[in-house]
Amino acid sequence: MNIAEGLPQQELKNQFNKTGLRFTPQREAVWRIFEGNPSGYTISQATAALAAQKVGQATVYRTIRALQDLGYLKKVHDQNGERRFVASRPGHSHMLVCRSCSRAVECSDCDLSVLEKLISRQTGFAVEGHHLEFFGLCPECS
């Protein structure tokens, strides 16, 4: 329902360590800018913001990928089709993205089983999953 605010750094550190990765100051810096901004960042915005904190470009790319893999960042598309990354909880969910301010809210309600069965019957596909993203206006922008 809500984006990952106030996520204990410890959880993230543990998740990194679990896979043999280290939760370095740079990686923490990357996480912090995302955690603090519900509108997320495009890659170039993130590299710009983090350059000011002396985090190198390659590290930004690598860390965004790692956070994605761990499920703490999800990809969304803003109004003009640009790809953004926003903080999220791991696991399946859907994102709502504001077309005005790009604020993203995570939503874990997911009942597409009826639709999936219908589509499965109609097409013969064995449907295994989906990606679903909503867009509209957030409460502030309405």
Place this chain on the structure above:
Amino acid sequence: MNIAEGLPQQELKNQFNKTGLRFTPQREAVWRIFEGNPSGYTISQATAALAAQKVGQATVYRTIRALQDLGYLKKVHDQNGERRFVASRPGHSHMLVCRSCSRAVECSDCDLSVLEKLISRQTGFAVEGHHLEFFGLCPECS
């Protein structure tokens, strides 16, 4: 329900002309490779395939964008996250993409109104639309 096969070239020509564009041999060549392949192409696959037909790279980019704008190509994501373009009918629809062969099938059934209302109530967002993509195994790959 089904991808755009056997689409009369005339319809496409008319759509191009309607906006002052010409349906040139190059554009027809681009359309034909997509029309003939339900798995679609990544940009680089398309440029490679069309280079063999003497269609330049810039023309491929331009034509893919034009076909997208007209609604005859839609963007999907294959199993390893790569962006592909596949033939489609204009208008809102959802794509099912096979995780094995990338075959895509278009599905126009769309009843997310209940879910959208639920999410709207829960988040305060004025939901205006969505992007939904399914993945699984096509009949051939099952």
Place this chain on the structure above:
DNA sequence: AATTTAATGAAAAATACTATCAATTATGAA
């Protein structure tokens, strides 16, 4: 402390995409 392993970042390399523009091709009016 010494050893091992992972991470960083500057730079280079590889890819992806866009813009330019002279030449070509289509369209339509006279």
Place this chain on the structure above:
DNA sequence: TTCATAATTGATAGTATTTTTCATTAAATT
């Protein structure tokens, strides 16, 4: 047809994005 007009093409150059390399640094382990 002929001429003028407008759109398209594609080679090339330019820009942007992403990945790789690798010497150095930092962290963890013994």
